[in-house]
Amino acid sequence: MxxxxxxxxxxxxxxxxxxxxxxxxxxxxxxxxxxxxxxxxxxxxxxxxxxxxxxxxxxxxxxxxxxxxxxxxxxxxxxxxxxxxxxxxxxxxxxxxxxxxxxxxxxxxxxxxxxxxxxxxxxxxxxxxxxxxxDYVDRYLNAVLENVEKEIIRSMGLKVVVDCANASTVPFMPQLLNILGCETILFGCQTTETSSKMFAEPTPETLSMVSDLVKSIGADLGMALDNDGDRIIFIDENGNIIRDQTVLGIFARESLIKNPGGTIVSSVVASRALDETVLKYEGNLIKAPVNLVLNKTIENKAVFGGDEPGMYIFPEFQDCFDAIFTGVKMIETICKQNKTLSQLAGEIPEYPRTGFSIECEHENKEDVLNNLKENLDEKGVSITTDGIRIDWEDAYILVRPSRFEPLMRVYIESKTSKKLDELSNELKNMIQDV
Known part of the structure; x- marks a missing residue:
């Protein structure tokens, strides 16, 4: 469907x-x-x-x-x-x-x-x-419970801070965690007609209250869901926000352990860490255009798919970005592995990474991409699935035009902070000079 x-x-x-x-x-x-x-x-x-x-x-x-x-x-x-x-x-x-x-x-x-x-x-x-x-409410709740290892979760009794943005997931997430025997501390879980807006880019500032609450009460993890239930951000027991790319790595690894040789789908924004994780566990990684991750997950019968910011698909359950099921799966993973969230995150490589936008009129976007390809393509391996991504041994850049706004989206990842700064300055100058 x-x-x-x-x-x-x-x-x-x-x-x-x-x-x-x-x-x-x-x-x-x-x-x-x-x-x-x-x-x-x-x-x-x-x-x-x-x-x-x-x-x-x-x-x-x-x-x-x-x-x-x-x-x-x-x-x-x-x-x-x-x-x-x-x-x-x-x-x-x-x-x-x-x-x-x-x-x-x-x-x-x-x-x-x-x-x-x-x-x-x-x-x-x-x-x-x-x-x-x-009638769909109970059916969905029961389906989630049938697709996770309930007894393992109940035996651990995790303490979880949940922020539902005072929105549509309020009747679902807290109830599920209660059934699973978690000690749940609710934040932003009063349904109103003026739900708080989900952060466009998760930062320590936007999630500071949830982070502080996790640390102050000694919770095992925190999670923040958006207003329509398809995005989720995780916070470890130390109050640290877990990168979306790290969460992708955690779930990709678990999916490949369960489904050896399976296909993982993410977008061209994917970190090199995801490539390394999928390669290590002998899976196949497909990098799709940003707005086609869900489609490609379905088309390729992938065992897991995901993209930032905080969007994950578990086809074993349903072909949809599902923050509620993702939250429960993270709790299941922590319980099955008997590890803290920070330990799970620490097992996935993280590289210096940045993302920003640069103003660019729609009519100039094609010229910008052609200029980047002409000047940088010979220095690395290029992918033109969505904008242009160029990979080198120690870094990658991705520049893609915004679908809706006069902007170019820029993503850069490098194995060193110095290289990251150099590439950031170089790209800003190249795009603004066109």
């Missing part, structure tokens, strides 16, 4: 209006044809509620039946959709990047064309129905 994922993002009431959302819903319905069903869900924000209602109205106007999950994390909507006869899931959430933006995600079994055309509405007596459902 959901081989194709399309994200539409824009400013609420400006780029994404009620009229736009309604027309989009009707165009999706026109593609599906009357009589089909679509599952919809949203996060806790008020504008997500508004836009979901407009999409719902548009779907119904095209003769589509709408099954409304209400406020629900993306992974629970995705998993619960299998209860119903549907090929399409639509979720609406506040953007992780800007407070005035909204993200509409469409999961489907096929590519749905979104070309601007006249939306065809059915006669009054063919309008689709609307049904509100809640």
């Amino acid at each position: 959901s081989l194709y994922v399309k994200e539409i993002r824009g400013v609420v009431n400006s780029e994404i209006t009620n009229e736009f959302a309604s027309n989009m819903g009707t165009m999706i319905g026109n593609f599906l044809k009357p009589g089909k069903n679509v599952v919809v869900g949203r996060d806790t924000s008020l504008f997500s509620q508004m836009i979901k209602r407009s999409i719902t109205a548009g779907l119904m106007a095209s003769g589509i039946g709408v099954i409304d999950f209400g406020v629900a994390p993306i992974p629970t909507v995705h998993y619960g959709a299998s209860l119903y006869d549907t090929d399409v899931i639509i979720t609406i959430t506040a953007s992780h990047l800007r407070p005035d933006e909204i993200a509409i995600k469409i999961f489907s079994d096929y590519k749905i064309p979104m070309a601007q055309k006249h939306a065809e509405r059915v006669p009054w007596d063919k309008i689709g129905y609307l049904s509100y459902v809640y």
